Amino acid sequence: MAQVGWTCDIMPVDIAEDLRSDIPIKAAIMELALRKAQAGAANVANAGAGLVIAADTVVVIDNRVLGKPASEQEASAMLQTLSGREHRVITGVAVISLAQGEYMVEAEETGVVFKALTDAEIARYVASGEPMDKAGAYGIQGKGAILVKSINGCYFNVVGLPLTRLAGMLQAFGYTKAYSFSD
Numbered sequence: 001m002a003q004v005g006w007t008c009d010i011m012p013v014d015i016a017e018d019l020r021s022d023i024p025i026k027a028a029i030m031e032l033a034l035r036k037a038q039a040g041a042a043n044v045a046n047a048g049a050g051l052v053i054a055a056d057t058v059v060v061i062d063n064r065v066l067g068k069p070a071s072e073q074e075a076s077a078m079l080q081t082l083s084g085r086e087h088r089v090i091t092g093v094a095v096i097s098l099a100q101g102e103y104m105v106e107a108e109e110t111g112v113v114f115k116a117l118t119d120a121e122i123a124r125y126v127a128s129g130e131p132m133d134k135a136g137a138y139g140i141q142g143k144g145a146i147l148v149k150s151i152n153g154c155y156f157n158v159v160g161l162p163l164t165r166l167a168g169m170l171q172a173f174g175y176t177k178a179y180s181f182s183d
Contacts (some may be wrong), residue, residue, distance in 0.1 A: 013039035033092030061087040084116035108162035109154030127142025
């Protein structure tokens with residue numbers, strides 16, 4: 001967000017990050033983003049005006065959600081599954097206007113194709129530690145960039161926050177700086 005000139009305060013929330021399995025994945029990730037935003041809004045209820053933004057990202061392959069790996073072995077298995085194949089990255093984004101008492105929730109989906117990975121490449125990448133806190137066990141914005149052959153859609157979605165979609169949501173709430181290119 002700082003890259004595009006938006007100022008914000010980061011406020012972690014403590015909620016279960018489990019996805020419902022009885023609804024489509026996109027709906028479940030949107031619901032999780034909204035729960036995060038609502039928890040954040042409850043923490044700043046006395047702030048008056050302002051916006052609360054929350055997002056959550058998952059990697060989906062074969063209708064299976066790959067979250068953050070719990071171990072190096074799980075990270076290796078995820079990367080092996082993604083090797084040489086296309087997967088989807090889905091981010092749910094929720095914005096709550098504290099002043100208006102309204103909210104908006106949307107999702108962005110990007111297709112990502114991995115190059116075929118060798119066992120040695122996977123082992124080296126996992127040993128770097130980077131995959132351990134990333135959905136799908138990779139970070140396109142870091143060392144994991146060399147694993148990606150191509151993307152179809154929003155790069156920033158793969159990073160974890162689809163900025164163009166978020167800017168449109170902010171603009172819908174009257175946040176005029178969403179598309180401001182000067183201070």
